[in-house]
Amino acid sequence: MKRIPVTIISGYLGAGKTTLINRLLSEDHGLRLTVLVNDFGRINIDESLLQDANAQTIALSNGCVCCTLGEDLTAALHRILAEENHPDHIVIEASGLSDPVAIANTVVNEAQLSYGGIITVTDGENLSDLLGDDLLRDQVSQQIRAADLVLISKCDTLSNAVMEQLNALGARTPTLLESAPLADLLFDVLPLPVGRTGAKSAHHSYATWHHRSNEPMDRCRLGDKLANRPDGLFRMKGFVLTNGGGYELHVVGRQVSAKRCEAEETVLVALGPAARISREDIEDWWHS
Structure with a gap:
């Protein structure tokens, strides 16, 4: 069974998490989203998208669904997984006081x-x-240090003072919320090895890379390669064929997940901020 990706939206009280959720629900990303939110009252649903609503669920005409998070995250996730039609992606809006790492561990x-x-x-x-x-x-x-991506709200430019504070906290890939390509960064809508007619062009501030091969990789070499990936590599996903079988690979910032799967070839896509890494850097690393 294909695993459903889950993105966690964190941030202190009033940072702009709900603004981001509103954008995700209205953007034309073509994905069926399930969004777990703390409070429906703050979500500004476009009336043209609203299809049905009750005390616990809002259904939209674009296939997206909002559900109340409640007190038990595990139970909420199990309810989604028990449904016949699974979403393409789950988004969790954490409360302003919550620990995003605890949610990630769940x-x-x-x-x-x-x-x-x-x-x-x-x-x-x-x-x-x-x-x-x-x-x-x-x-x-703590919320900034835990982030794989930091989105800056309520300002048009990143001042030197803010950048110094973020760097001191080890913030990864700080990006202005207003200009952030949300679908690409949050939902992995990356250029695939085959062309997409009418697709939006890749945004200029991030370098993208893809790879396809029928040649198995040594499994130990794969482990060493992932342990020594370049700092600027923010996201990588796909399938890797090794001499020990196939693996479904997900890299998000500091987190690496490689789980057994059936794979007949290696197909990978990757992304990183262009100021820190280039397509050639990723290519050289993968083939080194």
């Missing part, structure tokens, strides 16, 4: 799910004040 422990990364929305306008507050600093810092 996802990783579900065999039918694949970890799609932690996206932390950060208030660029008020970040300095938040980090300067003794009561809030640890919470905000």
Whole structure:
């Protein structure tokens, strides 16, 4: 059974998580999403998309569904997995005070799910004040450190002061929320080895790479390669054929998952910020 990717949206109170969710629900990404949210009241659903709603679920005409998160994340995920028609992707909006790592661990422990990364929305306008507050600093810092991708809200440019604070926290791939290519970054809509008629062109700020091969790779070599991947490689997914069988591969920031599967060839796509890595860098690393 194909595993369903899960992306976790984190960020402190008022950072802009709901704004991001609103964009995801209205964008023309062509995916059937299930979004687990804390409060329906904050989600601004376009009336033209609204198909049906009740106390626990909102169904949209584009195939997306919103469900209330409730107190038990595992139970909510099991309800989704028990449905006959599975979504293409699950998005979890974490509360502003929650630990995204704990949510990620829940996802990783579900065999039918694949970890799609932690996206932390950060208030660029008020970040300095938040980090300067003794009561809030640890919470905000923890959410940023846990992120595989940091999206900066409420500002048009990244000031040197904000960048210095993010770098000090080890923030990965800080990107402005307003200009972020959400579908590509969050849902892995990457250029595949075959052409797509009418597809949107790849955004300029991220380098993309793809690879296809029928030649098996040594399994130990694959492990060594993944352990020494370049720093700028943010996302990689696909299937790898080795001399020990096939593996479904997911790389999201610091997280690597390789699980047994049936594979007749190696098919991979990858992505990273162009300022840190190029297509040639990824190619040289993979073939080294």
